[in-house]
Amino acid sequence: MSSQSFQIISTLRYDPALPNVVSQRGADASPDPLNTPYYLLPYHQDRLRNAARYFNWGNALKFLDQDYAQFVRYLDTFIPDKGKPWRLRLVVDRNGDCKVETNPAARIELENFLFPFIISPASTPWRIFVDSAYTIPSGHTTHKTTAREGYTAARARAGIVSLQDTAEVLLVNPNGEIMEGSITTPYFRRREEADQNEPEWITPPLSSGGNVGTSRRYALAQGFCAEQKITVKDLIDGEVCLLSNGVRGFILGNIVLKADRA
Structure with a gap:
């Protein structure tokens, strides 16, 4: 794929109530x-920087290397109402235009x-399907870009028609290893x-071909999970799984292996 035909992206949540919840809960992370x-x-700024380095986009990297406080001020200009939550999609091209x-x-x-x-026990778990075709790992699976055709095709094969559907599909590499979800990181x-010093949860390693997600980085930094390969053969129908991304946070789900997806 030509470097002219895609952009690097990151999607995140803006929520004015988040700092207060962090303070009340005493949550911490570093940085x-x-x-x-x-x-x-x-983490989103780092993710975009790393993608710009990978694709050798010097002008994009210059924009993304701006001071963090300056980057915040730039994003602030796009928030229509700072008293409400928003979904932001940052799209950066090779020329550094954002x-x-x-x-x-x-x-x-x-x-x-x-x-x-x-996660409230009353919440309805997402249905988590497994893609019926393999995805070839590439720079466009490791880094998040607008080249999303493979993800769109995986969602279509699973019968997921909207981003509002409470459903996800897991991408699988040619070795049968789980890579990631189409819009989430799975755990x-x-x-x-596992001994008492090891996390109870695992997430696929980047070597399986999945995305360097921001909520994934947070979960690893907090010691919630460890990296470990997991294959389709390891999965159990109906088992509990967690999902995460930068807009929805952490989500409860169940693996669906049976053919009936209604």
Whole structure:
């Protein structure tokens, strides 16, 4: 794919109530990615920088290397109402031009964004399917770009027609390893006994081909999970799985392996 035909992207949540929830819960992370209405913004800026380096986009890197406070001021100009939550999609091209798409965000229990995660038992779990075709790992799976055709095709094969659907599909590499979700990072309970010093949850390593996600980085930094390969053969129909991304936080789900997806 030509470098002229795609942009690098990152999607995150703006929520004015987030810093207060962080303060009340005493949540912590390093560097401090939570002390801002922009969820994990330092991680998003890092993610975009790393993508610009990977694709050798010097002008984009110059824009992204601006001071963090300056970057916040830039994003602030795109927030229509700072008293409401928003979904932001940052789109940066090779010339360093940044477009920020802003849309209203649904209200979510903000504790779902923090470690330790509090997910209400009353919440309806997402259905999590497994793609029926393989995805070839590439720079466009490691780094988030507008080249999303493979993700769109995986969602279509799983029968997921809208971003509002409470459903996800897991991408699989040619070795049968879980890479990531189409819009989330997945977490699975360990298959073998873990000692008390090991996390209970695992997430696929980047070597399996998935995205360097921001909520994934947060979960690893907080010691919630460890990296470990997991294959389709390891999955169990109906098992509990967690998902996360920079807009919705952490989500409860169940693996669906049976053919009936209604």
